[in-house]
Amino acid sequence: xxxxxxxxxxxxxxxxxxxxxxxxxxxxxxxxxxxxxxxxxxxxxxxxxxxxxxxxxxxxxxxxxxxxxxxxxxxxxxxxxxxxxxxxxxxxxxxxxxxxxxxxxxxxxxxxxxxxxxxxxxxxxxxxxxxxxxxxxxxxxxxxxxxxxxxxxxxxxxxxxxxxxxxxxxxxxxxxxxxxxxxxxxxxxxxxxxxxxxxxxxxxxxxxxxxxxxxxxxxxxxxxxxxxxxxxxxxxxxxxxxxxxxxxxx
Amino acid sequence: xxxxxxxxxxxxxxxxxxxxxxxxxxxxxxxxxxxxxxxxxxxxxxxxxxxxxxxxxxxxxxxxxxxxxxxxxxxxxxxxxxxxxxxxxxxxxxxxxxxxxxxxxxxxxxxxxxxxxxxxxxxxxxxxxxxxxxxxxxxxxxxxxxxxxxxxxxxxxxxxxxxxxxxxxxxxxxxxxxxxxxxxxxxxxxxxxxxxxxxxxxxxxxxxxxxxxxxxxxxxxxxxxxxxxxxxxxxxxxxxxxxxxxxxxxxxxxxxxxxxxxxxxxxxxxxxxxxxxxxxxxxxxxxxxxxxxxxxxxxxxxxxxxxxxxxxxxxxxxxxxxxxxxxxxxxxxxxxxxxxxxxxxxxxxxxxxxxxxxxxxxxxxxxxxxxxxxxxxx
Numbered sequence: 001x002x003x004x005x006x007x008x009x010x011x012x013x014x015x016x017x018x019x020x021x022x023x024x025x026x027x028x029x030x031x032x033x034x035x036x037x038x039x040x041x042x043x044x045x046x047x048x049x050x051x052x053x054x055x056x057x058x059x060x061x062x063x064x065x066x067x068x069x070x071x072x073x074x075x076x077x078x079x080x081x082x083x084x085x086x087x088x089x090x091x092x093x094x095x096x097x098x099x100x101x102x103x104x105x106x107x108x109x110x111x112x113x114x115x116x117x118x119x120x121x122x123x124x125x126x127x128x129x130x131x132x133x134x135x136x137x138x139x140x141x142x143x144x145x146x147x148x149x150x151x152x153x154x155x156x157x158x159x160x161x162x163x164x165x166x167x168x169x170x171x172x173x174x175x176x177x178x179x180x181x182x183x184x185x186x187x188x189x190x191x192x193x194x195x196x197x198x199x200x201x202x203x204x205x206x207x208x209x210x211x212x213x214x215x216x217x218x219x220x221x222x223x224x225x226x227x228x229x230x231x232x233x234x235x236x237x238x239x240x241x242x243x244x245x246x247x248x249x250x
Numbered sequence: 251x252x253x254x255x256x257x258x259x260x261x262x263x264x265x266x267x268x269x270x271x272x273x274x275x276x277x278x279x280x281x282x283x284x285x286x287x288x289x290x291x292x293x294x295x296x297x298x299x300x301x302x303x304x305x306x307x308x309x310x311x312x313x314x315x316x317x318x319x320x321x322x323x324x325x326x327x328x329x330x331x332x333x334x335x336x337x338x339x340x341x342x343x344x345x346x347x348x349x350x351x352x353x354x355x356x357x358x359x360x361x362x363x364x365x366x367x368x369x370x371x372x373x374x375x376x377x378x379x380x381x382x383x384x385x386x387x388x389x390x391x392x393x394x395x396x397x398x399x400x401x402x403x404x405x406x407x408x409x410x411x412x413x414x415x416x417x418x419x420x421x422x423x424x425x426x427x428x429x430x431x432x433x434x435x436x437x438x439x440x441x442x443x444x445x446x447x448x449x450x451x452x453x454x455x456x457x458x459x460x461x462x463x464x465x466x467x468x469x470x471x472x473x474x475x476x477x478x479x480x481x482x483x484x485x486x487x488x489x490x491x492x493x494x495x496x497x498x499x500x501x502x503x504x505x506x507x508x509x510x511x512x513x514x515x516x517x518x519x520x521x522x523x524x525x526x527x528x529x530x531x532x533x534x535x536x537x538x539x540x541x542x543x544x545x546x547x548x549x550x551x552x553x554x555x556x557x558x559x560x561x562x563x564x565x566x567x568x569x570x571x572x573x574x575x576x577x578x579x580x581x582x583x584x585x586x587x588x589x590x591x592x593x594x595x596x597x598x599x600x601x602x603x604x605x606x607x608x609x610x611x612x613x614x615x616x617x618x619x620x621x622x623x624x625x626x627x628x
Contacts, residue, residue: 048574051566076576088571092589097623101585102575109576141589158575 001026001197002166007058008222009046016042018222019058026165027194031208032201033233034219035241040201041085043219044170047199048082049075062166076102077109079165083155083172090142095154096124098142099161106162127160131187149180156187167191168199173207185210205237220245258306263345267328274330275341284335291334294509294541295451295480297425300397307343308369311398312362314348319356320385323349328376331403334453337427340401344374347403353380359599361388366395366420376403379410379436386413386599391450394422402428406436408460415602418444418452419609427453434460434489441598442469442498443606444479445613446506451480458485458492458520468594469498472613473506473538480509487520496527499594501587502538512544516553523550527557532564532590581616588620 002024009017016039024030034040046053047060049072060067065078090098104114115123128138131153143151152172159167169188173181188211192198200211208216208230216232217224220241226232226248236244257279264272284301285292316322328347352360364373379385391398398420406412410433418424424447430438444450456465471479485494500508514525527544542559564586572582591610595603611617 048570050570050574071579072570072573073576073578073582076574082574084571088565088568090568090571090586090589092592093585093623098572098575098585101581101619101623102572102577105578105581106576162575 001063002199003061005059007046007060008056009042010054010056011042011052015056016222017046020219020223022217022224024166024197024199026197028214029192029198029200029211030215030217031213031233032199032217032219033203033205033236036203038219039222040203040219041170044082044168044199044201047168048072048080073105073109076162077106081159081162081164081167083152083159083167083169085170085172085174087143087151087155089144089146091144093142095138095140095142099124099158102158103161124161128157130160130190131156132183133157148175149177152176152180152184153187156184160187160191165195166197166199168201170201171203172200173202173204181207182210205233208233218244218248258343265346267325268341268344268347269327271328271330271341271347275338278338279335279342282335282338284339291482291511294507295449295478297449303396305339305343305370305397307345307372308367309371310345310373311365311367311371311393311395312348312373312375313365314360314362316350317356317358317360319354319383320350320352320360323351325349325376331429333401333427333429336399336425337401337453340372340374340399340427344372344401347374347376349376349378351378351380352383352385354383356383356385359386359388361390364389364391364398364400364420366391366393366398366422366424368396370397370399371395372399374401376405378405379407379412381407382409383407384411387415388602389414389416391416391418391420391424391426393420395420395424396422398422398424398426400424400426402426404428404430404438406430406432406438406463408434409436411437412439413599414438414440415598416440416442416452417602417606417609418442418447418450420447420450422447423449425449425451428455430454430456430465432456432458432460432463432465435462436460437463438465439597440465440467440469441595442467442481443595443610444469444471444481445609446473446475446477447479448476449478449480451482453482453484455484456486456494458487458494459489461489462491463489464493465495467494467496467498468597470591470594470610471498471500471508472610473500473502473508474504474613475506476504477506479507481511483512485514485525487514487516487523487525489519490521491523492520493524494526496529496544497594498529499531499590500540501532501534501590502540503534505535505537507539508541510540510542510544510559513547514545514555514557515547516550516555518549521550521552523552524554526555529559530590531559531561532587533561534564534587578616581619584614584616584620585623587614
């Protein structure tokens with residue numbers, strides 16, 4: 001479903017991704033782990049289409065389309081969703097206004113009928129339960145005055161509403177206490193399905209106890225240096241990145 | 251040639267009450283004239299073009315109906331108050347001063363409507379709000395004025411409360427002065443909305459003259475194309491325990507220019523004052539211009555004060571966040587600009603809020619989609 005080949009990308013003239021290859025078939029959850037500065041967040045931004053991230057080489061295809069040629073909103077229409085590491089607060093716009101606008105923009109672009117207020121509210125109430133998001137938070141301004149955990153729950157709530165084909169979770173576990181981590185993970189697991197690919201980017205193994213991946217990749221210096229099953233994450237935690245890389249080379 | 255020689259003769263209608271005002275105005279105009287490029291308070295707003303045009307007053311452009319509780323009264327003499335060149339011009343050429351007095355229970359908002367015309371006009375109103383009286387005043391400036399030089403004098407007696415909504419949408423030239431004098435424990439809340447125009451300038455001067463008086467001044471302005479708006483705000487804390495808040499925000503697009511100058515002065519007599527000033531601007535095009543200058547003058551130690559001004563582009567992080575959720579760029583921009591305007595407008599009476607929102611939306615990208623953003627959600 002997602003195929004990344006020899007991807008090179010720079011930020012402010014500095015090369016961060018240096019020949020990254022990755023393939024995620026539909027229905028699978030892949031985790032990417034790596035030390036700080038290895039290029040994890042850069043990868044997520046390049047996939048979502050953020051300005052300022054220059055792709056100098058390589059290609060990314062998703063559902064048969066050239067992803068890199070598209071604007072961020074076109075990627076969303078195609079089914080790409082990025083759960084932000086640092087969700088942005090937007091005072092003056094309610095969460096519900098924001099989400100209905102997003103959902104209906106996507107539906108319109110796909111030639112589907114837009115949801116009216118009643119249909120939308122029914123869906124929102126149902127999906128909010130997945131991450132135990134309070135009704136009061138849905139009405140508040142987007143992420144404005146939300147705690148760290150509430151922001152991350154709100155990201156997964158949005159994901160549940162927009163039903164992407166490719167979900168990229170950028171350090172969704174950072175800053176969460178164990179209860180919040182469980183709730184967010186439950187939400188993510190409920191959204192696993194045969195038509196959906198997920199890319200879980202994390203710094204810590206503990207998230208993968210809750211969202212169990214099919215494949216774990218190790219990202220170092222802008223490349224995937226090793227891949228394995230879920231046990232690889234445990235080894236990374238116990239032995240460290242350098243050890244795992246050395247073994248992979250041997 | 252001095253300005254006085256080019257000035258039209260005094261208006262046909264010349265009530266005796268205007269006598270002192272006119273004398274003072276003529277004196278000032280003779281010595282100071284109209285602003286030039288060197289006049290500090292008019293540095294960014296060029297009005298020299300007016301000197302070559304007819305300043306001859308035409309028929310009145312002011313219309314109003316009085317709700318019960320507000321009456322029109324006569325005053326034997328009216329005093330001049332510290333103002334500026336256009337307030338003097340107004341005093342020299344206004345037909346009369348419309349003196350309105352609100353007292354006791356007022357049934358509904360007092361509405362004043364000014365329709366800018368092809369001739370110059372000098373509407374002049376004095377509004378007195380009696381002790382412990384509450385009033386909402388709505389002023390609307392419309393049409394396309396050759397020059398509307400409007401003066402509003404507000405006197406709030408002890409414990410009076412005024413909510414003042416001023417919607418400035420004159421497409422021509424509007425130069426206005428609002429001079430507010432506040433008695434003990436009175437409250438003045440202003441919502442100024444200025445949308446475009448060839449030139450719309452407002453001088454808003456508030457005197458906290460009685461102990462415990464407070465004012466909350468909020469404003470929003472927008473320019474595009476060749477439009478020019480200018481807000482000069484001045485708050486004088488002359489009595490103790492005065493509180494003033496200023497929140498002004500604006501957006502500048504196209505080749506539009508927005509000027510914001512704000513002073514909060516805490517005089518020696520103004521102990522225990524609290525004064526806050528905030529001005530934020532969104533610069534939406536590289537050819538647009540914003541000049542902002544909030545400043546504080548404090549002659550006293552026991553003061554809580556803050557001030558700040560920013561000029562910046564739309565936040566890229568926010569824009570990307572919205573677009574990554576599938577919202578098209580233009581609509582995403584519209585949503586963010588609209589949200590930016592929200593704070594200074596918050597707290598306005600609801601019916602007026604939707605009027606202002608409607609006028610504002612017309613100026614934003616993707617306005618149709620923006621208009622039904624909140625429809626039916628609860």
